[in-house]
Amino acid sequence: MVIQVSLLVSCFFAIHLSVSEGVSCYGTFDNSTGKCLDFIGDDVTEEDCCLNIKYGFKRSANDPCEACYPAEWSEWSPWQGCSVTCLEGVQQRRRECYGQGSCEKDQTMLETRSCTQDCCPQNGGWSNWLPWSACSVTCSKGIMQRRRECTNPAPQCGGTCHGNNQETTVCDINQVCPTHGEWGNWGSWSACSASCTKKGSSDVPKYLRYRQCNNPPPSSNPPGIFCPGLGQEEKACSGLPPCPVDGGWGAWQKNDECSVTCGIGVETERRECNNPAPQHNGRECVGAKIRTTVCNTGLHCPIDGRWSEWSEWTECVRPLRDKIQCTKVAGQQKRTHLCERKAYGGLACKGLPTEIRNCYNTKGCIYQGTWSDWSDWSLCIPPCGKSEKTRQRLCKPIYPDYPNNTGIQRTSPTFFWGTPNALCQALDGQRRKVEEKADCLNTLPCNADMDSVSYNSG
Numbered sequence: 001m002v003i004q005v006s007l008l009v010s011c012f013f014a015i016h017l018s019v020s021e022g023v024s025c026y027g028t029f030d031n032s033t034g035k036c037l038d039f040i041g042d043d044v045t046e047e048d049c050c051l052n053i054k055y056g057f058k059r060s061a062n063d064p065c066e067a068c069y070p071a072e073w074s075e076w077s078p079w080q081g082c083s084v085t086c087l088e089g090v091q092q093r094r095r096e097c098y099g100q101g102s103c104e105k106d107q108t109m110l111e112t113r114s115c116t117q118d119c120c121p122q123n124g125g126w127s128n129w130l131p132w133s134a135c136s137v138t139c140s141k142g143i144m145q146r147r148r149e150c151t152n153p154a155p156q157c158g159g160t161c162h163g164n165n166q167e168t169t170v171c172d173i174n175q176v177c178p179t180h181g182e183w184g185n186w187g188s189w190s191a192c193s194a195s196c197t198k199k200g201s202s203d204v205p206k207y208l209r210y211r212q213c214n215n216p217p218p219s220s221n222p223p224g225i226f227c228p229g230l231g232q233e234e235k236a237c238s239g240l241p242p243c244p245v246d247g248g249w250g251a252w253q254k255n256d257e258c259s260v261t262c263g264i265g266v267e268t269e270r271r272e273c274n275n276p277a278p279q280h281n282g283r284e285c286v287g288a289k290i291r292t293t294v295c296n297t298g299l300h301c302p303i304d305g306r307w308s309e310w311s312e313w314t315e316c317v318r319p320l321r322d323k324i325q326c327t328k329v330a331g332q333q334k335r336t337h338l339c340e341r342k343a344y345g346g347l348a349c350k351g352l353p354t355e356i357r358n359c360y361n362t363k364g365c366i367y368q369g370t371w372s373d374w375s376d377w378s379l380c381i382p383p384c385g386k387s388e389k390t391r392q393r394l395c396k397p398i399y400p401d402y403p404n405n406t407g408i409q410r411t412s413p414t415f416f417w418g419t420p421n422a423l424c425q426a427l428d429g430q431r432r433k434v435e436e437k438a439d440c441l442n443t444l445p446c447n448a449d450m451d452s453v454s455y456n457s458g
């Protein structure tokens with residue numbers, strides 16, 4: 001016990017010492033109010049605080065602020081009010097001695113001078129009351145006010161009007177106040193509006209919930225205000241799988257060039273199922289991936305030349321010799337054909353337009369003849385119904401044994417040309433031609449379909 005008491009005593013002593021030595025130091029002494037400003041710190045020695053003579057300090061919280069600078073009078077305060085409101089009185093002003101040490105002894109801190117007021121206060125009189133204000137409410141009971149002014153007459157030399165310049169009274173509109181609506185509680189969230197999310201769609205699946213303006217509902221007479229705000233709220237659904245995206249065809253793209261370089265051909269176009277490509281188990285595109293379309297080069301294709309039929313051989317003649325008919329002298333003849341149809345850069349005909357050959361002229365000559373074998377049967381005439389066919393044996397001339405490869409073109413064969421008269425022994429009484437006719441058997445009837453049926457000439 002004894003030890004504890006001595007501890008307490010020494011502790012108290014230590015605190016007392018520090019309070020007596022330390023001051024609260026401030027950065028500014030305000031010489032117009034005598035107050036310390038700009039607190040710096042406690043427990044500073046007076047000497048340390050006043051190392052700057054602009055500073056001030058307090059010895060304890062309730063003591064006045066002391067300036068660090070050497071004692072000096074403050075400025076005079078303004079003159080105070082006159083001691084009377086009417087006729088002659090006095091007024092005073094003060095100054096304080098701030099700082100360390102004391103100010104000069106024979107100077108004073110208080111000055112007094114006399115003052116006079118020109119006139120004495122006279123009270124004014126009230127004007128009439130102004131009209132009542134509107135009632136403060138539009139239903140049930142409220143208040144209204146009216147005012148009057150101190151102008152009749154106005155007070156003089158600081159006088160006033162006695163009484164209130166304002167009056168208040170209760171007013172009753174005699175009407176029930178409307179009830180404004182208040183929201184009820186939110187209902188529970190609905191099911192999500194969709195089961196999957198469409199990529200890139202602004203239509204995001206959501207939950208909805210509603211509330212009603214029924215707690216209370218707005219009164220109808222007099223009409224109350226409907227609840228402010230929305231009766232519906234939405235929230236995006238989360239964690240939905242993406243929706244299937246069905247495939248769509250892209251544009252047709254040319255795949256191959258036109259199959260021809262002239263005239264009309266085909267070209268193929270291809271499209272891909274990528275607009276969009278099917279996703280998330282969406283359907284594949286339906287339809288063809290490749291199509292062919294007609295392409296037209298607009299160019300006429302070349303037409304190659306083609307030889308016309310040969311003309312008849314010309315008369316077999318020997319230039320510079322008059323007559324070679326029925327002689328052993330070889331002559332020459334020619335025939336021609338024309339390259340026809342060539343157009344649009346087509347190829348020319350191959351070969352020469354003229355052919356020349358060696359010949360013996362047998363026109364009208366008389367030779368021994370010999371009967372030919374039967375010719376093949378002719379066609380059935382007419383081609384349908386009852387019809388006939390023919391075949392012949394002809395009296396053919398036996399050409400004389402003239403040398404071959406003679407004439408102007410030595411290396412080419414020499415041909416007999418012309419129509420000689422052939423002398424044969426009479427056959428069935430004929431000298432030139434024996435003809436046999438026969439019915440065509442099992443012919444086909446003539447009808448409209450004949451053209452499409454092939455028939456046998458026998």
Ligand SMILES: *[C@@H]1O[C@H](CO)[C@@H](O)[C@H](O)[C@H]1NC(C)=O
Pocket residue numbers: 031032072073074075
């Ligand atoms: C009071 O303080 C102001 C500046 O803080 C100074 O200009 C003035 O001279 C001081 N007045 C006196 C009487 O010390």
Ligand SMILES: *[C@@H]1O[C@H](CO)[C@@H](O)[C@H](O)[C@H]1NC(C)=O
Pocket residue numbers: 402403404405413414415416
């Ligand atoms: C010469 O030979 C050709 C066939 O090589 C023949 O057609 C022609 O009749 C012959 N001419 C003569 C004069 O024998």
